[in-house]
Amino acid sequence: MLNGILQSLRTGLIPGNRNADNIDRELETFDYALFLSKSVQTSGIKAGLLKSFGFGQVGGELLVVHSDYLFATLTQDQLEKYNDRLEKRDVKASRYWQDTLVGNHSFVQVKSHAPFTAEQDKSVYLNPLARAKYDSKSGEYKF
Template sequence: MAAGGPAPGEKFPLKAGLVTSLGFGHVSGLIALVHPAAFLATLTDEERETYLAQAQERTLAGKRRLASAIAGGRPMYERPADRRFDHDTPEKPQEAAMLLNPASRLGDDDIYIR
């Protein structure tokens, strides 16, 4: 117990929170974080069993992927080609035009349109 009352989270343990990123003028996001136990409590027994089995598979796949990268396999990060821009035009001018145009939107084909 902290002086003057309980430690942060002790009296009312956190189960969820929101994290925002304002980015650098064009990239922003909002992420909802939920304590794993709070998430699991919302599932039926069957859903929980399926989820936990799939989570274990994802964990094992991640460990195998890391071991492969360490041993000289594919790198852990590969920059996506064209980053949703037209591949026939240089990327930097397209990115600048997209950032400066308030009407720019991501089209149905996952390419930025102006």
């Protein structure tokens, strides 16, 4: 669902529900409820609200705001630094994808063990600031 909201924020396209063919008449009387069966292209979406209702009355809610509003709060210098870092990430991601396509490694590299020892697990789980660091010599993440 989050991926769908992110795509809608990026493209302005609101996907329709192709299976919305038997909406109860009572629901159709609300002025602000919209039941789309076809996609709608907008000039842009500013935000999206994601609601998830789980088992046992447990649910979550997430407000996703378009990145333009975040970037508008940055100074020119901060924005340039961010764009430089973004460009470097894009180059690394492209290189990784190319290496995957030519068979240098698999796309998903499954870990065989946690990046911490059994003795460290309590301190890792109880420390919200605990972060693993990549060790280029071993090719693994470690504490």
